Amino acid sequence: MIRVESVYKSFRDNEVLRDINITFEPGKTNLIIGRSGAGKTVLLKIIVGLLSPTKGKVWYDQIDFFALDKRQKRAIRMEVGMLFQGSALFDSMTVEENIRFPMDMFTTKTRKEKDKRVNYCLERVDLEGVNKKYPSELSGGMQKRVGIARSIVLNPKYLLCDEPNSGLDPKTAILIDELISSITKEFHMTTIVNTHDMNSVMAIGESISLLYMGELAWSGNNEEVLGTQNEILRDFVFASPFLQKVRDFHFDS
Amino acid sequence: MIANLFAELGRYVIWLRQVFSRPENWSMYWRETMRQMNEIGIGSLIIVFLISVFMGAVMAVQISYQLGGQLIPRYYVGYLVRDITIIELAPTITCLVLAGKVGSNMAAEIGGMRQKEHLDAMEIMGVNTAAFVVMPKIIAAVCVVPLLVAVAAAFSMGGAFVASVPTGLFTVAEYVEGVRAFFEPYNFFIMFVKAFVFAYILASISSYQGFFVKSGSIELGKASTRAVVFSNIGILLADYLIAILLTQ
Numbered sequence A: 001m002i003r004v005e006s007v008y009k010s011f012r013d014n015e016v017l018r019d020i021n022i023t024f025e026p027g028k029t030n031l032i033i034g035r036s037g038a039g040k041t042v043l044l045k046i047i048v049g050l051l052s053p054t055k056g057k058v059w060y061d062q063i064d065f066f067a068l069d070k071r072q073k074r075a076i077r078m079e080v081g082m083l084f085q086g087s088a089l090f091d092s093m094t095v096e097e098n099i100r101f102p103m104d105m106f107t108t109k110t111r112k113e114k115d116k117r118v119n120y121c122l123e124r125v126d127l128e129g130v131n132k133k134y135p136s137e138l139s140g141g142m143q144k145r146v147g148i149a150r151s152i153v154l155n156p157k158y159l160l161c162d163e164p165n166s167g168l169d170p171k172t173a174i175l176i177d178e179l180i181s182s183i184t185k186e187f188h189m190t191t192i193v194n195t196h197d198m199n200s201v202m203a204i205g206e207s208i209s210l211l212y213m214g215e216l217a218w219s220g221n222n223e224e225v226l227g228t229q230n231e232i233l234r235d236f237v238f239a240s241p242f243l244q245k246v247r248d249f250h251f252d253s
Numbered sequence B: 001m002i003a004n005l006f007a008e009l010g011r012y013v014i015w016l017r018q019v020f021s022r023p024e025n026w027s028m029y030w031r032e033t034m035r036q037m038n039e040i041g042i043g044s045l046i047i048v049f050l051i052s053v054f055m056g057a058v059m060a061v062q063i064s065y066q067l068g069g070q071l072i073p074r075y076y077v078g079y080l081v082r083d084i085t086i087i088e089l090a091p092t093i094t095c096l097v098l099a100g101k102v103g104s105n106m107a108a109e110i111g112g113m114r115q116k117e118h119l120d121a122m123e124i125m126g127v128n129t130a131a132f133v134v135m136p137k138i139i140a141a142v143c144v145v146p147l148l149v150a151v152a153a154a155f156s157m158g159g160a161f162v163a164s165v166p167t168g169l170f171t172v173a174e175y176v177e178g179v180r181a182f183f184e185p186y187n188f189f190i191m192f193v194k195a196f197v198f199a200y201i202l203a204s205i206s207s208y209q210g211f212f213v214k215s216g217s218i219e220l221g222k223a224s225t226r227a228v229v230f231s232n233i234g235i236l237l238a239d240y241l242i243a244i245l246l247t248q
Helices: A040-048 A070-077 A095-106 A111-124 A140-152 A170-187 A198-204 A231-237 A241-252 B002-019 B026-067 B076-115 B118-125 B129-164 B172-180 B186-211 B217-247
Strands: A002-011 A014-024 A029-033 A055-060 A080-083 A158-162 A190-195 A207-212 A215-220
Touching: A002 A040, A014 A029, A014 A040, A014 A190, A014 A207, A014 A215, A029 A040, A029 A170, A029 A198, A040 A158, A040 A190, A070 B118, A080 A140, A080 B118, A095 A111, A095 A140, A095 B026, A095 B118, A111 A140, A140 A170, A158 A170, A170 A190, A170 A198, A190 A198, A207 A231, A215 A231, B002 B129, B002 B186, B026 B076, B026 B129, B076 B118, B076 B129, B076 B172, B076 B186, B076 B217, B118 B129, B129 B172, B129 B186, B186 B217
Parallel strands: A029 A190, A029 A207, A080 A158, A158 A190
Antiparallel strands: A002 A014, A002 A055, A207 A215
């Protein structure tokens, strides 16, 4: 479980986050949604410790993350897998070297054990046979899947994904969503996905937090989205005429 | 401006503490250091060869021109080429050129990693990014650059020979006599001290510029330029200080 408690964040005079309180539960795909500039990425970076909050706390189970020293923070981070918007695969390494990197760095496993684990992770994301390829030889969707494989290689307790669907076609985006959701269930991880993709919201949003201008404007799940009376959520979700028609059809029927 | 300079200096010193902290995994650092040695050493051989050969050739021709018609023996050309090369030109010119080639490359590589979130990804894995990305570069530079400087000194004297003997500026015997005359082994010590210090300066300043790059390709270009400019200033300043310390 990850809990964000009364988090504030300012960059000089610009207050980006105000009094954010959210609990992200294990075994569920927790979504942070909101328009561009709402503070989603800043919140995710605070959760993972790349930024410090101006005020407030982040709890990993019962541990106050920002009260830890550097070494203890590193220990927590080793339990976190993160998928970046641009995948953040190391260009100079092959796919298998990328996935093996956390194991090379922090484990004493033999080469054979590492290779077995790499192959398992690649199999898990449906990407067998690309071990020796470089990231530049893969499509965007494949890079995202390699990113997921790398983020789960050390069996993390927490999985954080920053806009995993950006730049992907709708079909590939759905595959990535399904993959994140199934991995979350399988390993009972606490997964946080930062997105503004409405397909993701409706497909895998078991717990959704809407950020609006740095504040938590709404929280609930995907079943509650369609019938919401919250103006901010309605403006966000039904921004396109197509989705407005879907909503009208939903209520008419 | 002075306050900014001190702030930057303070950040550099604090960052160096991170860079030289204990590695999480020695074998990974070793592998990365070897890769960097190959990149800096083998990757720079051609440019070092070209520069040093022409440096020696030009020096021999110009010294011959300046000493021509005077009562100074011609073997002095070899002697002057040797000492100027060893004490000053091989370490300084080689490192100024390497600051342009290797330094800008380091800044761009690390800056690119910062912008493409590679450093964030490593940080989240629990890696001390300053140490893992920068320390191997600095260690590789301080090991390999002195060797490149020694090679440059040898090529430079070879260049002087090739440019002068076949064209009749002086004979083989005169050149060899000059190169062997008044030999002072201490000058090699000065050359290696300079090479070692310059290598550290160019690797650490360039990596620092890349490590703290902001987003955008313009910023990356600026960081790369700053890496070269500040490394060059640092090298020339250190050159002067070492000259005072080791020759007075």
